[in-house]
Amino acid sequence: MGALVKLLRVGAMGEERPAVLDGEGRVRDLTGVLDGADIDGRFLAGGGLDRVRAALAGGDLPVVDTEGLRIGAPVARPEKVVCIGLNFRDHAAESGAAIPEEPVVFMKAPNTVVGPFDEVLVPRKSVKTDWEVELAVVIGKTARYLESHEDALALIAGYAISNDVSEREFQLERGGQWDKGKSCETFNPLGPWLVTADEVADPQSLGMRLWVNGELRQDGDSKNMIFGVAEVIRYLSWFMVLEPGDVINTGTPAGVALGMPDHPYLREGDVMELEIDGLGRQRQPVGQA
Structure with a gap:
């Protein structure tokens, strides 16, 4: 090890x-x-x-x-960023979505990946830019058609914090393609570290928290994922080849602006802070593109 x-x-x-x-x-x-x-x-x-x-x-x-x-970002030039949507029951509920029977998969452009303390830019014409603290998995070996959870866990290089920043109008109201609300520049702060897999005893037992302007917005735990890390990787390997350096964002708990009655979406001057147990802490000021 x-x-x-x-x-x-x-x-x-x-x-x-x-x-x-x-x-x-x-x-x-x-x-x-x-x-x-x-x-x-x-x-x-x-x-x-x-x-x-x-x-x-x-x-x-x-x-x-x-x-x-x-x-x-602790990983340079990932070939792809694969994301799992609605992977926490409480987040699906606050989004008004049914609990998925299979993982909901979408992609983010790899060049969304920035550093954990870099500025996040609200896109031009955006009115619904949102936050999402997520556990990111970094792949260490090529994988296709995995049969077991053990095989899936064996190819993980490490874990990191990811902020799956999302523009909800672009995502949900502009033609049905989530990628449009997920791939704006700066929309995937990653880091501060890539923590090797052997340092994370159980990826399904990690507290996940996010604050906006000092106010706690998300306070969840990876144990509440609908599809755990191993199942996500196994599942994805039947639909695409996973390559070393690929980043997988595994979903977010409740507490996003989309799910709040007043929808306090991000504005220039806001500050986001994120942490996951054992993986460090992020802080991003919000600017305007």
């Missing part, structure tokens, strides 16, 4: 370099270890985690001065 690992990427947008947290919480540079490679699908498929563990054990990775340094 090896040492537990939290991977991250630090630096200006487009100039991020790979790093890792050590046992004392210090950020250590992985640039030399990875020979210019990044934390991406090729890294995950090619034994990159083993190299990181060996480097951590060696104890000679340089410490990064993180003061004022941006944290980027």
